[in-house]
Amino acid sequence: MVIGLALQGDCMVDYKIERAATGIEGFDALVEGGLPRGTNVLLTxxxxxxxxxxxxxxxxxxxxxxxxGLYISVDSSLPMIRQQAKLFGWDIEKLEQEGKLFFLQVPLDKMKFNLFEMIESVKKQIGAKRVVFDSLATFAINLDLFTIPLGYAGSIASSVSVDSARDNSTITDKGDKIFYTGNSEKRMIFLILAELRNLGTTNLVITYGDLSGNQLTVDGVSEFECDGIIQMHNELIGAKRMRSMEIVKMRDTNNSPYIHDVQLSSAGFVIKPAEELKL
Ligand SMILES: Nc1ncnc2c1ncn2[C@@H]1O[C@H](COP(=O)(O)OP(=O)(O)OP(=O)(O)O)[C@@H](O)[C@H]1O
Ligand SMILES: [Mg+2]
Structure with a gap:
């Protein structure tokens, strides 16, 4: 991820992090040009x-x-996502036909669904560079349905040791991979985030906390495990709800410290530059 580092005397030059520009109007300026590549950024x-x-x-x-890009949806149905895109004039169906986008609906009616075999196979099929997961919170509610690879050669998750009695989990050894199905929400969240990072793609992972916005996530762990956090607000000011967003954290980035006004126009998001605080 670090593409250049040279020390000349005491002076550090040409030190750059590779970034994925989101292309969303006004957003990339808040994070030095884009999301750090190969990371998991939480959107809450x-x-x-x-x-x-x-x-x-x-x-x-x-x-x-x-x-x-690959959209993994636990929350919304694919027809709803396609319809939403049409309302903004985004012809995602054409991009799907061209193999540039793939929408994966996670079935919640199948027991012990091997989500990661599915994700890895689609990622390879379309050569995805971006992955979004919608949402971690809904995944956590249904986690007893999922099986996650716990470890295989090269996996970050292989360093995890599991006490299956404590977790009330099942571990299945299939030769090259060991699979885990457990009831420990924190461990499953840790594993899914490790596997998403292992894909090498730049990932936006949706979740939610409480309605006040004081609590960033319901699980209490993903905010520490992820490399960045973007928080969206829709605050009641007078008689109107006002959209805004902030970068709560972004590793390796001198991110904007401000809360930015947000507009959701007929063409999509517009993030406004912050007004400098006048002290
Ligand atoms: N075509 C549109 N033009 C402008 N605003 C829209 C349009 N379509 C939806 N919206 C706004 O976007 C909101 C829904 O956004 P979205 O589905 O991304 O929210 P979300 O944060 O994912 O919600 P949830 O947590 O319930 O899934 C709507 O409530 C509406 O205010
Ligand atoms: Mg949603």
């Missing part, structure tokens, strides 16, 4: 703050600019 916020639309636009802009 109350219902209706625009999380699903934001990740859809991230994938749409990426696909138009040569970066294929």
């Amino acid at each position: 916020g109350a219902p209706g703050t625009g999380k699903s639309i934001f990740v859809l636009e991230y994938l749409y802009q990426g696909a138009l600019n040569g970066e294929n």
Whole structure:
């Protein structure tokens, strides 16, 4: 990820992090040009703050600019996502036909679904550079349905040791991979985030906390495990709800410390530059 580091005397020059420009109007300026590549960035916020639309636009802009994308949906149905895109004039069906975008609906009616075999196979099939996961919170509610690879050669997750009695989990050894199905929400979240990072793609992972926005996630662990956090707000000011967003953290980035006004126009998101605080 670090593409250049040279020390000349006491002076550090040409030190750059590779970034994936989201292409969302006004956003990239808040994070030095884009999301650090190969990371998991959490996108959190109350219902209706625009999380699903934001990740859809991230994938749409990426696909138009040569970066294929995978949308993993636990929450919304694919027809609903396609309809939402149409309302913004984003022809995602064409991009799907061209193999630039793939929408994966996670079935919640199948027991012990091997999510990661599915994700890895689609990622290879389309050569995805961007992945979005919608949402971690809904995944956590249904986690007893999922099986996650616990370890295989080269996997970050292989360092995890599991006490299956404590976790009330099942571990299945299939030769090259060991699979885990457990009831420990924190461990499953840790594993899914490790596997998403292992894909090498730049990922936006949706979740939510409480309605006040004080609690970033319901699981209490993903905010520490992820490399960045974007929080969306939809605050009641007078008689009107006002959209805004902030970068709560972004590793390796001198990110904007401000809360930025956000508009959701007929063409998608517009993030406004912050007004300097006058002290
Ligand atoms: N075509 C549109 N033009 C402008 N705003 C829209 C349009 N379509 C939806 N919206 C706004 O976006 C909101 C929904 O955004 P989105 O589905 O991304 O929210 P979300 O944060 O994912 O919510 P949830 O947590 O419930 O999934 C709507 O409540 C509406 O205010
Ligand atoms: Mg949503």
